[in-house]
Amino acid sequence: MKMDNSPARGTRDLLPSAVATRDHVLATITEVYHRFGYQRIETPALEDITRLTGGQGGENEKLVFQVLRRGLPGTVEAGTPLAELVDLGLRFDLTVPLTRFYGNNQATLPLPFRSFQFGPVWRAERPQKGRYRQFYQCDIDLIGEPSVLAEVELIEATAQALAGVGLSGTTVRLSDRRFLSALAAAVGLAEETWSTFFIGLDKLDKIGWDGVRAELTGRDLPASSVDAARERIEALTGLSADKVADTLSDTVPSLDDSVVADLGTVAGCLDELSGLTWEFDPTLVRGMGYYTGQIFEVGHPSVPFSLAGGGRYDKLIGRTLGKDVPACGFSIGFERIVDMLGELPRKDSVAVLFESDVPLANVFRVAREVRSGGRTAAVQPRSGKFGAQLGRLEAAGFTSLIHLKADTEQPEERPLGK
Template sequence: MAQKPSIPKGTRDFSPTEVSKRNYIVSIMRNHFEKFGYQPIETPSFENSETLMGKYGEEGDRLIFKILNSGDYLDKVSPEELTTINYKKLTGKISEKALRYDLTVPFARYVVQHQSEIEFPFKRYQIQPVWRADRPQKGRFREFYQCDADVVGSTSLWQEVELVQLYDSVFSDLGLNGVTIKINNRKILSGIAEVIGASDKLIDFTVALDKLDKIGEEGVKNEMLEKGISESAILKVQPLFTFSGTIHEKLEKLTALLSTSEEGKKGIEELRFVCDNVTKLGLQKAILDLDVTLARGLNYYTGAIFEVAAPATVSMGSIGGGGRYDDLTGIFGLKNMSGVGISFGLDRIYLVLEELNLFPQTVTSSTKVLFLNFGESQNFEAMKAVTHLREQNIKAEMYPDNAKIDKQFKHAERRGILFVVKEIAGNTFMLKDIQTGVQLSVDINTLIEKLV
């Protein structure tokens, strides 16, 4: 017996229902991206290795899927090198391409490569799969989609305001109430590290602070101590552990805390501009909140930092995030190209909508009416009617085989088809509602009215 086929770990098949629901989310994102002036681009699924390697740190490099050179990929490798355990050197000779790890670095490459064709500021969105050789576990896959929106070529803080609105617009259209858009600023984190005398420990300090909601105050303090941050410095940062109040109140507390840090004060000004204008313009359903412990992507972001939390009724991590970066394209030689962008977590958003039962029934609606097959004598008339219904944007089809009527009925039921046409007599159709069992004899115009 042939072995049952399988798929690689960390990948998934999607059923028609799952694809329909994912397409529903993507279509809403795409609609709002374009409404906000973002233009679609796509980049290849694989890039030259030199484009990707070294851009994500040592850990990221290990998670990049490498592609073996075509043909005899050992051509450039000497017998001596084969016996030497130096995988980095060997990889460079047998693999010159790799699957993309994210959409950001390929986007940076795209901007540099096409800079003479691009009108700046350039607003782009991109919805494509990425691959990571990670250890598969719940909620973490080796192949998954990223949905990004970025604008490059502008330092205006109005872009941050707009991105908050974009988040709100998408989640409101999806029917998600109670989404919290958390905002912070890298300059504020740098300012805090400066005033407590731990500038040299900025990364260690913020990585520990970012875990406050996971390991609690004592856990954060212990981790800071382990990283060499002094007890006196931790004492100065004590107010952050119980940082509460309105955005305005939090900004006032930060102003007092960072009064001696120019970097910190600049971060406060930027945050105040974004928060004040978002508040004045108003949000539909989302909640904006200042979270001073938010430090995602600290090595990458230089200004605003965003993270989106699902409604409190759902146990789920972040469903979106992003921030401001001052030199996206610098890695490819194009300096001083500031940008800001956000990302939507498609898979997590799907799970949230599923748990809250927010997918409209129409999303997964299949064929509306199935014409039963009674043999060649009626098939032409059936297909003629099916064609006419499709022209009216009604999902219709004919059962292809002259099978037993009971089998055809069961086929319609299993597929969730609501109506069947049991019989055709001249210009009259016998329409049956599968759920209620009600049958009607109708002409083509009445048939259309019943199915619309």
């Protein structure tokens, strides 16, 4: 039987040029986050299955790759529950592992704790363009800070990180899950229907108000409530920083004063950041059910999807620790950013090509001199047709060539491709 050498479905191999772009993006983001005091941590790819399916990950829990217990026989009895066969799973994000990490290590961590994570995650997605079963996430989280210092810092740091990789002109969209709950209550929706309302509202940018209304009324939500929600939401759209607090109070009088004040503070701080555009978006929902406060996303005019998103999740760590700990996080869409940037311009890279009669010590001496100036040099024997080999070197990313022959006294460097 012929072996299939292609990657597993929904995964991919990455060529050196693609990895170079990814390394550049990661290095830039890392440098920015380090300037803000975030320290990198690592967590295992495998987590206990009960943690991954414990209600912290929303719809992503349906996409967990589950791992069979060790020592199972080759066949199992028909009707055996899956729970008896599985004990681990591949992580589907970096937030759920972070809550376990903090619970286990809190005694040795500073408070507040600024965490930076980068690593692969896995979801049993239906493979398609832009959706992979293995991909990388890049997260920062501020744990132990109850004030909106956390929200402002996370947004500023992430905006700078995106600008650092060349994505200027981004817009931050800001809202609050407590506002959404207060809005739903204010228009007369029963609490058990709120999640349905939020899910429908989250589709507004795709299907418009007529589509949202049709979907929600089709799920037995009162048309009068949906219309009232639309009226209030439209009154809150396009607010300047100095209008956010007063308009929120007027539109949803039942909203707690502290929520209004916090949104006003964050809006005021964002207004002072040069080069950053922001807007209060009353339709922003975000899918994760663990958010308890402010939520935010970053978009770019060139693409229809968000580049980063996050929010406050003050109850999530408590599920591990047994007591609530304030926490706020932001996740950058690493794969989306890399795809947007494409391949980077080639860096100066020298191929040191040598004939078989050239002493190897001489070859390495030349390469060493190139590297001493901070440049890349790779040694390679001459073989095959000269033109074909030069073509391969150029395709591999080399920008120039030093060709060593036995009678060469002073080797010269020349550019490739010319």
